[in-house]
Amino acid sequence: xxxxxxxxxxxxxxxxxxxxxxxxxxxxxxxxxxxxxxxxxxxxxxxxxxxxxxxxxxxxxxxxxxxxxxxxxxxxxxxxxxxxxxxxxxxxxxxxxxxxxxxxxxxxxxxxxxxxxxxxxxxxxxxxxxxxxxxxxxxxxxxxxxxxxxxxxxxxxxxxxxxxxxxxxxxxxxxxxxxxxxxxxxxxxxxxxxxxxxxxxxxxxxxxxxxxxxxxxxxxxxxxxxxxxxxxxxxxxxxxxxxxxxxxxxxxxxxxxxxxxxxxxxxxxxxxxxxxxxxxxxxxxxxxxxxxxxxxxxxxxxxxxxxxxxxxx
Amino acid sequence: xxxxxxxxxxxxxxxxxxxxxxxxxxxxxxxxxxxxxxxxxxxxxxxxxxxxxxxxxxxxxxxxxxxxxxxxxxxxxxxxxxxxxxxxxxxxxxxxxxxxxxxxxxxxxxxxxxxxxxxxxxxxxxxxxxxxxxxxxxxxxxxxxxxxxxxxxxxxxxxxxxxxxxxxxxxxxxxxxxxxxxxxxxxxxxxxxxxxxxxxxxxxxxxxxxxxxxxxxxxxxxxxxxxxxxxxxxxxxxxxxxxxxxxxxxxxxxxxxxxxxxxxxxxxxxxxxxxxxxx
Numbered sequence: 393x394x395x396x397x398x399x400x401x402x403x404x405x406x407x408x409x410x411x412x413x414x415x416x417x418x419x420x421x422x423x424x425x426x427x428x429x430x431x432x433x434x435x436x437x438x439x440x441x442x443x444x445x446x447x448x449x450x451x452x453x454x455x456x457x458x459x460x461x462x463x464x465x466x467x468x469x470x471x472x473x474x475x476x477x478x479x480x481x482x483x484x485x486x487x488x489x490x491x492x493x494x495x496x497x498x499x500x501x502x503x504x505x506x507x508x509x510x511x512x513x514x515x516x517x518x519x520x521x522x523x524x525x526x527x528x529x530x531x532x533x534x535x536x537x538x539x540x541x542x543x544x545x546x547x548x549x550x551x552x553x554x555x556x557x558x559x560x561x562x563x564x565x566x567x568x569x570x571x572x573x574x575x576x577x578x579x580x581x582x583x584x585x586x587x588x589x590x591x592x593x594x595x596x597x598x599x600x601x602x603x604x605x606x607x608x609x610x611x612x613x614x615x616x617x618x619x620x621x622x623x624x625x626x627x628x629x630x631x632x633x634x635x636x637x638x639x640x641x642x643x644x645x646x647x648x649x650x651x652x653x654x655x656x657x658x659x660x661x662x663x664x665x666x667x668x669x670x671x672x673x674x675x676x677x678x679x680x681x682x683x684x685x686x687x688x689x690x691x692x693x694x695x696x697x698x699x700x701x702x703x704x705x
Numbered sequence: 706x707x708x709x710x711x712x713x714x715x716x717x718x719x720x721x722x723x724x725x726x727x728x729x730x731x732x733x734x735x736x737x738x739x740x741x742x743x744x745x746x747x748x749x750x751x752x753x754x755x756x757x758x759x760x761x762x763x764x765x766x767x768x769x770x771x772x773x774x775x776x777x778x779x780x781x782x783x784x785x786x787x788x789x790x791x792x793x794x795x796x797x798x799x800x801x802x803x804x805x806x807x808x809x810x811x812x813x814x815x816x817x818x819x820x821x822x823x824x825x826x827x828x829x830x831x832x833x834x835x836x837x838x839x840x841x842x843x844x845x846x847x848x849x850x851x852x853x854x855x856x857x858x859x860x861x862x863x864x865x866x867x868x869x870x871x872x873x874x875x876x877x878x879x880x881x882x883x884x885x886x887x888x889x890x891x892x893x894x895x896x897x898x899x900x901x902x903x904x905x906x907x908x909x910x911x912x913x914x915x916x917x918x919x920x921x922x923x924x925x926x927x928x929x930x931x932x933x934x935x936x937x938x939x940x941x942x943x944x945x946x947x948x949x950x951x952x953x954x955x956x957x958x959x960x961x962x963x964x965x966x967x968x969x970x971x972x973x974x975x976x977x978x979x980x981x982x983x984x
Contacts, residue, residue: 419810422887426804427816429797433857438823441834448833455837511720519970520727523734526966526973528916530934531955534941535737538948546736549751579730587977640827643918647938661829668833669923678833685830692825 445685448678455672462675469679479680481655482663485570486639489577489659493634496578496585497627503582504589505619518590522583529580533647536576537563563649566656573644573657580644581637585630592626593619632695639687660684741765741953748948765953774943776954778929779936783958786848786932787914790855794910795903798861803891805862806869807877824859832923839924846926854920855913861906864976868902869895905976908969912962933958 449470452463473479507517524532539547540562551559560568596619604614642661645651651658651666658666660680668677728735739755740748742762747754770776805817835854836845844850872895880890896903918934925931931939937958941951966973 419808423804423808423810423813426808426887426891427801427813430801430820430857430862431816433797433853434820434823434859436838437835437854437857438826438831439819441831441838442823442826444834444837445830506719506723510716511723512716513720513724515970517723517727518974519967520731522966522970522974523731523963526912526962527734527959528934528937528955528962530916530918530937531737531958532733534937534951534955535733537941538951539733539736544749546749546751546753549749549753553751582730584977587974636827640829642829643934646918646922664829664832665923669836674833674837681830681833684827688827688830689825 442685445678445681448675449682451675451678453674455674465675469676470682472676473679473683478655478658479663482658482660485657485659486641488570489574489638489641490635492574492578492581493631493638496581497630497634499578500582500585500630501589501620501623501627504586504593505615507586508590508593518587521586524580525583529643530647532580533576533644536572537648540564540572563657564653566653569649569653569657573648576644576648577641581634585634588630589623589626592623596622628695628698632691635691636688639684639691660687737952737955740949741956743949745947745949761949765949766957769940769950769953769957774940775929776936776940776957779931779933780957782848782930783915783933786851787911789848790852790914791907791911793852793856794858794861795907797856798858798906799865799896799899799903800891801862802865802869803887803895806866807872807874807890807895808887820859820862824863829919832919836923845924846930848930850924851920851932854924855910855917858910861910864906865899865902868899872898901972902976904969905972908965908973909976911965912973915962 450464450466452465452468453461503517503521507514507521511517539545542548542559542561542564545562547562548559562572563569600618600622601614604618609617640661641659642665645657645659645662646665649657651662661684664677664680664684667673667680735755736753739757742760742765743754743757744759744761747757747759801820805813805820839845839850844853876894876898877890880894885894916934917932918938921932921935925935937954940954944950
């Protein structure tokens with residue numbers, strides 16, 4: 393790198409002449425050139441599509457009809473949505489799924505504190521708990537599918553061995569399917585959240601703990617009085633990203649349950665996919681997309697408000 | 706205050722307990738790996754054989770890789786899509802990041818706001834228009850289309866912009882005085898300086914693309930263009946009860962990630978911690 397600067401500085405100073413307002417114009421031009429690939433890509437692949445989604449939400453349309461087949465139906469899609477049992481069920485499941493967030497936050501925080509302060513081989517633990525997060529969801533889901541197999545899968549074999557004669561059928565059972573998926577989701581999410589918590593712990597001043605030691609505080613008191621409150625910005629950040637992530641859950645449902653059995657694991661994005669790409673109801677699915685968008689927007693807005701009010705960095 | 710010795714002893718106990726916890730945590734992976742080494746009839750024997758009685762590893766992997774299912778093709782598709790997406794995405798994000806942080810120009814803030822706003826839009830809310838767009842401009846069912854979907858990353862732009870802002874403006878100014886244009890400064894001065902950040906982002910982008918299930922599901926139709934996630938799912942439904950083969954395929958699909966992750970774990974973990982990045 394130093395070499396680069398040297399070779400550049402050997403250039404004759406003649407190039408310095410281009411100055412004045414043309415210089416600023418040159419800057420503007422280069423600026424646009426540098427950011428334009430990103431801007432063009434984002435405009436075509438994100439901005440225009442989101443506008444199209446908002447528009448299509450008011451249409452009744454099927455992919456195969458071609459553009460001529462579009463019929464404008466006003467708010468009808470949205471009215472239908474909120475009388476659509478499957479959609480209501482999807483939203484309800486989305487809200488139940490929110491429960492995973494505080495659970496994995498708590499587990500991740502405890503693991504982070506333990507790994508940061510109380511163990512040898514930190515590097516190993518960071519990797520070990522992080523592996524599910526980097527692994528391919530599909531491959532992981534396939535493994536869990538086999539582990540959860542009701543009649544001869546390893547999990548139920550183990551449960552039977554310790555005396556539970558009638559173990560749940562997990563993802564094949566409408567009462568347990570969503571919980572099973574939630575458990576897997578928690579398992580996958582722990583690594584990511586733990587890493588962020590470990591980063592958060594680095595920013596807590598060490599002398600606070602030293603002062604607490606002098607006062608004879610035990611580990612629990614230190615956690616309750618120092619670690620937990622000082623991690624609150626991190627927790628808040630992870631809570632928001634976690635909530636938004638639950639609204640986007642899709643892969644694991646698509647691979648493991650396809651929304652079933654009898655709709656017990658349907659979630660908003662799954663229902664959107666099913667409506668749009670299986671049943672080809674574009675307008676109706678766009679209305680679901682609008683609802684999804686509004687949810688995420690509300691959460692982001694709420695985050696912004698709360699950040700202004702409570703969190704002091 | 707505790708003595709050094711007492712502390713170490715306690716630390717040792719916690720380490721052992723945590724180690725046991727981590728083994729339990731990784732049990733699904735261990736089960737997957739061991740199952741891929743077994744003969745099919747041993748897969749569901751109980752108690753679970755943690756050390757296979759009959760080794761069948763070579764045959765299983767041979768069957769997956771060189772059997773009737775075109776596994777190598779899907780592997781190659783995954784490598785191709787993931788590598789190209791990563792390179793293109795790094796370049797576009799780095800350019801935008803440089804433009805937004807190191808070049809002062811009119812409308813820069815406004816344009817950055819636009820990019821920022823798109824970050825709040827959940828990818829799934831725009832799937833339908835993207836699908837319609839792709840069908841009409843001929844990008845549907847092509848690797849190019851798939852690559853483009855992963856190439857314009859707002860997240861990458863944020864991450865790299867953060868690092869570019871940390872570069873001293875003097876580097877840029879002095880290079881400019883010496884007559885270097887922005888293209889040259891970007892490529893031979895700024896990029897080498899933020900190489901670690903680019904590497905972090907590149908690893909993450911590679912992992913995300915490699916694992917991506919949703920985009921190939923919607924934007925790819927031809928069998929010969931599939932990437933691994935869907936190929937694995939298809940293989941699973943085709944192989945039915947041959948769990949040892951399914952697990953061998955799953956291990957094969959995950960292995961490059963684990964290797965990349967272990968090699969690059971320091972920068973991955975730092976990058977994630979730094980940016981609070983989520984796929």
